[in-house]
Amino acid sequence: MLKYAFNRILLMIPTLIAVAIIVFLVLRVVPGDIVELKLTAEGGEVSMEQIEAEKKRLGLNDPLHIQFYNYMIGIPQGDLGISLWTEKPVAEEIGSRIGLSFQLAIFSTILAVLLAFPLGTLSALFRGTFLDYVIRIITIGGIAVPAFWLGMLLIMLVLSFGKLPPLGTVSFFVDPLTNFNQMIWPAISVGYRYTSVVARMLRSSILEVLSEDYIRTARAKGLYERVVIVKHGMRNALLPTVTVIGLEFAFLLGGLVVTESVFNLNGIGKLFIDSVIRNDLNLLQGLVLTVATAFVLVNLIVDLCYAALDPRIRYQS
Amino acid sequence: MNLKVSTPTKVVKPSRRTFIDFIREQPLGFIGLIMIITMFFAAIFAPEVAPYNPEDVDFEASPALGGGQPSWEHPLGADAFGRDILSRLIYGARTALSIGFFSAMLGCTLGAIIGTTSAYFGGKVDLIIQRLIDLMLSFPIVILAIVVIAIFPKTVVVGIDINVIIAIAIPFTPKVARVIRSQALTIVTLPYIDAAKAAGYSSSRIIFRHILPNVSAPFLIMLTAFIGQAILLEASLSFLGLGVVEPTPSWGLMLSGVNSDYYRTAAWMIIYPGLAVSIAVFSFNLLGDSLRDWLDPKLKL
Numbered sequence: 001m002l003k004y005a006f007n008r009i010l011l012m013i014p015t016l017i018a019v020a021i022i023v024f025l026v027l028r029v030v031p032g033d034i035v036e037l038k039l040t041a042e043g044g045e046v047s048m049e050q051i052e053a054e055k056k057r058l059g060l061n062d063p064l065h066i067q068f069y070n071y072m073i074g075i076p077q078g079d080l081g082i083s084l085w086t087e088k089p090v091a092e093e094i095g096s097r098i099g100l101s102f103q104l105a106i107f108s109t110i111l112a113v114l115l116a117f118p119l120g121t122l123s124a125l126f127r128g129t130f131l132d133y134v135i136r137i138i139t140i141g142g143i144a145v146p147a148f149w150l151g152m153l154l155i156m157l158v159l160s161f162g163k164l165p166p167l168g169t170v171s172f173f174v175d176p177l178t179n180f181n182q183m184i185w186p187a188i189s190v191g192y193r194y195t196s197v198v199a200r201m202l203r204s205s206i207l208e209v210l211s212e213d214y215i216r217t218a219r220a221k222g223l224y225e226r227v228v229i230v231k232h233g234m235r236n237a238l239l240p241t242v243t244v245i246g247l248e249f250a251f252l253l254g255g256l257v258v259t260e261s262v263f264n265l266n267g268i269g270k271l272f273i274d275s276v277i278r279n280d281l282n283l284l285q286g287l288v289l290t291v292a293t294a295f296v297l298v299n300l301i302v303d304l305c306y307a308a309l310d311p312r313i314r315y316q317s
Numbered sequence: 318m319n320l321k322v323s324t325p326t327k328v329v330k331p332s333r334r335t336f337i338d339f340i341r342e343q344p345l346g347f348i349g350l351i352m353i354i355t356m357f358f359a360a361i362f363a364p365e366v367a368p369y370n371p372e373d374v375d376f377e378a379s380p381a382l383g384g385g386q387p388s389w390e391h392p393l394g395a396d397a398f399g400r401d402i403l404s405r406l407i408y409g410a411r412t413a414l415s416i417g418f419f420s421a422m423l424g425c426t427l428g429a430i431i432g433t434t435s436a437y438f439g440g441k442v443d444l445i446i447q448r449l450i451d452l453m454l455s456f457p458i459v460i461l462a463i464v465v466i467a468i469f470p471k472t473v474v475v476g477i478d479i480n481v482i483i484a485i486a487i488p489f490t491p492k493v494a495r496v497i498r499s500q501a502l503t504i505v506t507l508p509y510i511d512a513a514k515a516a517g518y519s520s521s522r523i524i525f526r527h528i529l530p531n532v533s534a535p536f537l538i539m540l541t542a543f544i545g546q547a548i549l550l551e552a553s554l555s556f557l558g559l560g561v562v563e564p565t566p567s568w569g570l571m572l573s574g575v576n577s578d579y580y581r582t583a584a585w586m587i588i589y590p591g592l593a594v595s596i597a598v599f600s601f602n603l604l605g606d607s608l609r610d611w612l613d614p615k616l617k618l
Contacts, residue, residue, distance in 0.1 A: 152572065
């Protein structure tokens with residue numbers, strides 16, 4: 001198991017290097033000019049000389065291979081360059097916001113897992129009944145309803161019942177109740193889709209597993225239906241579901257990008273939009289790398305869960 | 318010489334399932350199809366169907382001045398500029414459906430070509446393409462789309478935002494390519510591909526004329542599903558201010574201009590545009606799911 005984990009961790013490195021190289025190359029063809037945008041934002045006319053001087057100061061006039069060298073050397077040291085807009089280190093900009101997004105991601109994962117398991121299981125066990133149809137319609141809705149719209153509806157709902165929780169996020173460790181109150185609504189609006197995807201996956205994999213021969217055998221030897229479903233069915237249906245939970249967790253940032261701007265949360269989703277609007281390439285680069293790293297890490301965890309759940313995978317390697 | 322051909326008394330027809338069978342076996346898919354056709358016609362005949370011009374400003378009817386409630390005059394209310402919401406939704410269907418269709422079509426076509434090419438050539442080509450696809454699949458589609466938006470300058474041709482279409486199409490490409498490749502892998506081993514090679518046909522002819530037509534079922538299923546996804550993505554991008562821009566009526570854009578006061582005073586400005594997106598995506602999902610169950614139940618998307 002330990003050897004398996006070690007091998008999986010080593011495999012992450014080439015992937016991340018490839019992402020870093022591609023992101024660098026792709027973002028260098030961006031036509032927009034951050035410097036002009038930044039200087040004109042302060043109002044007034046800007047001369048070519050000023051733009052050139054600013055470019056030189058930010059290191060944008062260096063030859064590409066030098067920029068590339070600095071960038072690649074910086075990454076292992078945790079140095080992602082400076083934000084071209086705020087001129088703070090990119091790592092610091094991301095670091096100060098990632099906690100909020102991470103908490104939101106954890107919240108919606110808990111919510112999704114808690115809801116998806118009963119929904120998916122019931123839907124599969126009562127296949128073809130009224131309950132199954134209701135659950136299926138609810139879960140198809142989850143992949144059709146835009147997360148930001150759901151967020152807006154929730155804000156309307158909260159407003160009609162009373163006051164919105166205060167702006168400015170309170171840390172979970174300072175005031176858990178206020179924090180919960182602030183996080184639960186965005187978590188629901190991202191979590192609906194998450195729940196639906198997981199529940200649908202669980203339903204189809206339970207149905208697939210229950211048609212296997214070994215389930216018939218288990219029933220034939222007279223096991224209780226509950227034992228058949230839980231020990232023989234669920235355990236095998238869990239594998240693809242774990243993958244989906246992991247995948248969706250890694251992809252939560254996609255949902256957070258829109259949800260954070262609805263709820264005015266200062267997480268990395270919002271930072272992402274800002275970096276695109278301001279043409280802040282260094283920041284965008286850093287964020288894309290962060291997303292890729294998150295994906296790779298989650299995949300690693302999923303693989304380890306797989307190995308823990310399924311002895312066949314452990315012995316193979 | 319007279320060759321006697323015995324004609325069988327009863328011709329056994331290969332069981333071709335008709336459209337009627339589809340309606341009977343997949344009623345939910347048929348409902349989705351009807352809703353899509355309705356939206357399609359509303360979009361085409363928007364000038365006839367819509368009660369107002371979507372860009373007509375009427376400050377009397379603005380919720381900022383206390384007006385704009387849903388009434389006989391404005392069935393779904395009016396927005397902050399006093400523009401009729403129903404009319405904007407109907408014209409918005411044009412934007413949603415055209416961007417949805419073209420971007421899904423572009424993404425699926427590119428994906429299908431890449432997938433079949435990868436399967437046909439195999440070896441190193443396949444390996445490199447697969448690694449690139451894996452890499453692209455490690456990003457959420459919204460993130461990929463936003464990065465593409467950052468790269469491509471804004472270009473509008475005859476009222477359609479080309480850069481938005483490209484931005485939505487590119488995240489779909491690797492997903493389609495992977496599914497099509499797995500289907501094409503079984504096709505390239507079939508004897509008729511060997512026959513085509515033996516006949517001296519070029520690789521591109523074999524790919525386009527012999528392999529691609531045989532992956533049309535998964536292509537059609539994915540195209541339908543991705544049109545829905547594309548509509549959702551267009552709404553999200555426009556909501557974030559990165560997609561379609563004013564004054565083009567777009568469902569996502571209608572939600573982005575909502576001032577925090579309107580949450581309390583003008584709920585109709587929020588409810589209807591989101592409902593339009595949800596219903597449109599829901600219909601395409603219904604149709605896509607049913608098409609899959611009907612054509613290729615084992616296909617995993």
